[in-house]
Amino acid sequence: MSKRTTSHNLNERYEMVIAILEERCSINSLIKNEGISKSALKSWIRKYNANGIEGLKESRGWKVYSDEVKTKAVEHYLNTSAGLESTCDTFNISSSSVLRKWIKLYTSGKGFKSTSRGSQKMNTGRKTTWKERIEIAQFTIANDQNYHKAEAEYNVSYQQVYQWVRKYKNGGPEALKDRRGRSLESKETLTEEEELQLEVKRLKQRNEYLEAENGLIKKLKLIERRNRRGQDPA
Template identity: 55%
Template sequence: MSKRTTDYTIDEKLKAILSVLDEKKSVSAVSRDYQIGKTTFKDWIRKYQSDGIDGLKESKTWKAYSQELKQQAVDYYLAGQGSLSETCARFNISTSSVLRRWIKRYTSGKDLKSTSEGNKKMSTGRKTTLQERVEIVQYAIAHDLDYHGAAEKYQVSYQQVYGWVRKYQADGESALHDRRGKSLSSKQNLTEVEKLKLRIKELDHRNQYLETENGLLKKLKEIERRARMRD
């Protein structure tokens, strides 16, 4: 069963979460029933346990993290002291996809920087074409709604990505058209070739995301194996 493409209400999120916490159903079963990505669902549960109903409300603002917190979280995870979800809960990180991005950056030899550094230029966003907006949305969705990562990758604002994703989930590609002028909207329809290329990119984004996740799991298992050998 494919994931649902429309947005979830607070009530729907809460009902799914309570199915696990109160009714003792498995995360896998509830994820399948509600057509939710398991990683996303685990983030909902963590946020609910930490902040209650307020934790289930989607933030429309960019959350800043210090360089020190990022490094501590990455070190904590790579040392095998907690899973992705446990690490996010310990360091109050918005989603596991954010943590994955830090780990990928760190393990590829790049420095971790405070979130606020270099992000002011993206606060007002930029003009984009319909094709860009569709690709940006597809990237965010493929990475379990990683608005931060999409904003960084495509040099647009967090607010733009958040708004585009919500529109796309509710009404599809047509909701991403620029409505500010008739002459603009008349030129915005994507050709079948463009749609096919975007679909291929969407699948590539998802494959890369899954490969990264599998790579991190393998790395963690190797760290745990070495730790056992030392003991």
Template identity: 40%
Template sequence: MGRNGSRYTIAEKLYYIGLVNQGEVNYNSIQRIYGITRNQVNQWIERYKAQGITGLKHRPLGRYTKELKLKVVLEYLKGNTSYPQLCSKYNISNVSTVYQWVHRYTSGKELTTRSAKPMKNGRKTTKIERIEIAQWIIAHEMDYSGAMDKYNVSYGQVYMWTKKYKNGGEDALVDRRGKGKSIHDQLTSEEKRDLEVKRLKARIEHLSTENAVLKKLEELERMDALHNTSTKPSKH
């Protein structure tokens, strides 16, 4: 399995970029041999083209200024630029980060420079909680930060739970420290139904928010088009 993008060294990123650019391997081979996804390698390539070595450096979470956020949002609203392209151009760690900025701006809320928060301490959780949190993160396109705030858990916890859930499913989230597998580790039918309902609700919530942003963008585009039409000089 591949690692999280920020866990690769700059030398490793340059190596994989070179393999693709020199035509020695294609994206599918990279994923099959090294376990790195096409999107990950492509993101490195785009960042390297735009910023050189600087684009391959990891940016700590919560280090984006208000000015940068506004610049990125306005560039997106102009059109012809996707979230992944903006992430590559400005070395932003996650597509969902840009999405949240756009949603906040189009909802009339102020973009602020968020100072780095102290890391949350982990807390004890049940298996059901861990499954629910992992499902919520996946439904919200890997929004670890949102899950930390919503469920009051640490980054290390949500990252590990999601990774385990994606690789091994529900059983991978059983806490077996100091004990063997027990029949009590199994979820009841009712618990499974409740988790499925929460998973679907989380996905619907995310898609509804995304749809609201798209509608707001369409409204802004119509207003812009009307403004341009009204300001055109009349012909005599």
């Protein structure tokens, strides 16, 4: 069951939300005068916009979200410039703290724990070698961090790719080693030939991406020219 976070009743919540939406007062003034947090006010506005006055009623239980909604919300946040609040608005999520928990679970590869009975684990991918992880991280970066493309290309999970890219950016190839237990990877090194092969692959992947992007831009410009010709008076 959810806990009551303020002493304001339904009518008071409604009056505050309407006052903000009608621009009769600001969020900051309500925070000061009503002794309420900014996050609570924004949450009420989001709930009202999504479900009307029903959304402002006290919840009598946990709101249940499907794994599909969780995945879409997290990927939307990770792959776009949308912030936490904006993503919550888009997917009608009760609070940014809920979304933060999903992001943490998603990027750690632990999967989502259902808010209803039972739980459903996300795809955890497959085992990989240190050299594979380097190649996958470089491939993803070369393709403007297209995690989905790397996921399909190398048959690994989105979460794995996300973690590898983050580690690679922060610490380079060494950060991708498995240092758990007696893993032999901690002592593994790359030969000059292997480093060269990886660099050649990285450059090739980047060139392929740029060529595809340039080709798309050319096609769009061609379509625009055709459209302009069609609009010109005879």
